[in-house]
Amino acid sequence: MNALIIFMIILGVVIMVTNIYRYYRLIIGSSDVLSSGRTNDRMWENIALLLLIFFLLGYILVAAYGKPDIIIACILFGGSVFVSIVLSVMNRLVNTIKVNALSIAEALIGVVDARDPNLKGHSHYVKNIAMVFYDYIPPENRGSLNKISLEFAALMHDVGKLGIPEEILNKPSSLTADEWEIMRKHPSLGVQIMKPLNSLNEILPWIEYHHEKIDGTGYYKKTADEIPYPAKILAIADTYSAITMRRSYKPPRSYEEAAGIMKEVAGTQLDKELVDIFLSIPKEELEKCIPEDVDA
Numbered sequence: 376m377n378a379l380i381i382f383m384i385i386l387g388v389v390i391m392v393t394n395i396y397r398y399y400r401l402i403i404g405s406s407d408v409l410s411s412g413r414t415n416d417r418m419w420e421n422i423a424l425l426l427l428i429f430f431l432l433g434y435i436l437v438a439a440y441g442k443p444d445i446i447i448a449c450i451l452f453g454g455s456v457f458v459s460i461v462l463s464v465m466n467r468l469v470n471t472i473k474v475n476a477l478s479i480a481e482a483l484i485g486v487v488d489a490r491d492p493n494l495k496g497h498s499h500y501v502k503n504i505a506m507v508f509y510d511y512i513p514p515e516n517r518g519s520l521n522k523i524s525l526e527f528a529a530l531m532h533d534v535g536k537l538g539i540p541e542e543i544l545n546k547p548s549s550l551t552a553d554e555w556e557i558m559r560k561h562p563s564l565g566v567q568i569m570k571p572l573n574s575l576n577e578i579l580p581w582i583e584y585h586h587e588k589i590d591g592t593g594y595y596k597k598t599a600d601e602i603p604y605p606a607k608i609l610a611i612a613d614t615y616s617a618i619t620m621r622r623s624y625k626p627p628r629s630y631e632e633a634a635g636i637m638k639e640v641a642g643t644q645l646d647k648e649l650v651d652i653f654l655s656i657p658k659e660e661l662e663k664c665i666p667e668d669v670d671a
Contacts, residue, residue, distance in 0.1 A: 383448040384438045390455040391431045397462050398427055405469055407523035408575050427458065473523065480530050487536050491544040493622045496666040498530055500620065503664035504612040505529035511652050516604065525605055528578040532585050532609055535565030547623065559594045562586055578605070585609040588644045599646065607646040611637070611653050614645060615661070630658045 402420050434451050437443055443451070484498045506529075509522050536544060539561055543554050550558060562583045569575050569582070584606040587593035618633040628636070634654055641650040 377445075380443060380445055380448040383452040384434075384443065387448075387452040387455040388431070388434060388438070390452075390459055391427070391434060394455065394458045394462055395424070395427050395431060397459075397466075398424060401462065401466060401469065407473075407521045408527055408577050430454070430458075477527070477530070480527060483534060483537075484530060487533055490541055491536065493624075494533065494536070494544075497616055497620060498533055499666045500616045500664060501532060501609070501612045502526055502529040503666065504615055504661065505608060507656060507660050507664055508608060508612060508653055511656055512608070512649075513652075520605060524578055525581075525608065527575075528581045528605060529609055529612060531565065531569065531578075532582050532613065533561065533565070534568055534582075535561035535563065537568065538564035559586070562594060581605040581609060585613060589646055590643045602646075607649055611645055611649055614640075615653070619665075630661065 402424065434455070437447065437451065441447065481499075487498065488495045505525055506522070509517065509520070509525055512520070539558060543550065543557055546554070562585060566579045566583045569579060580603050584593075584595060584597055584602050587595060587597040587602045587606060587610070589599045589602070589607075591598040614637060615633055618628045618636055619630070621627040637645060637650050637654065641647040
């Protein structure tokens, strides 16, 4: 076997090993709500992974026992390069889908913000807080929680306010009992808006129950064990944002004031363990979460 054939085979093996790793990362990275498909899609993804491994093993066996000539070496090398090109295209398409989905979500949230001056930048603030919070969550809990899915849920948590009348959203005085009853419907309205998109089913309970309280006195009277873990995260991010943002009816509170309030409601309104984790985040990191258009 001459040097050129040996070089092409070794390089092809290296490329195929890299391809398998890239494809595995692609599968893991596409497990979020912006790019995930149906169960059948997962099955085909796993079959494709097995076929790539089979191709690599076949490549190695042919190289070791088949006494390949330059033509065989070119075919094997070309196959590995072809797979690499296909993976590059797939990665670009998945990333484009995610960017476009987030852009559409941000445009929709812009409509929500425009209807209520008090909400300007709030959803982006909650999203930024949730992303920092995610990095501090224990690995055993973070492993089953996709970061992109949490980001999208945080951004869209108040989308149901599109269904709330503006006279209630923008009322300068306190809401009446009947008006509060309407306002409390915004999580379920958000679910109704997003439900036609089947890929978002995973995050719908997170959005619907982000106003639930640990002691069972929230909008839907869910108790601690009934509230999804991501919804508890959103509740903390939402609460911190609400306390530290300026509203037409209140000035913004400082980090220290927010921390004190959250400690007081830990175990009743908010999950105590998560509050402790949240308050371990350096103040400077949370301050960086404030969007430029938020007056906080």
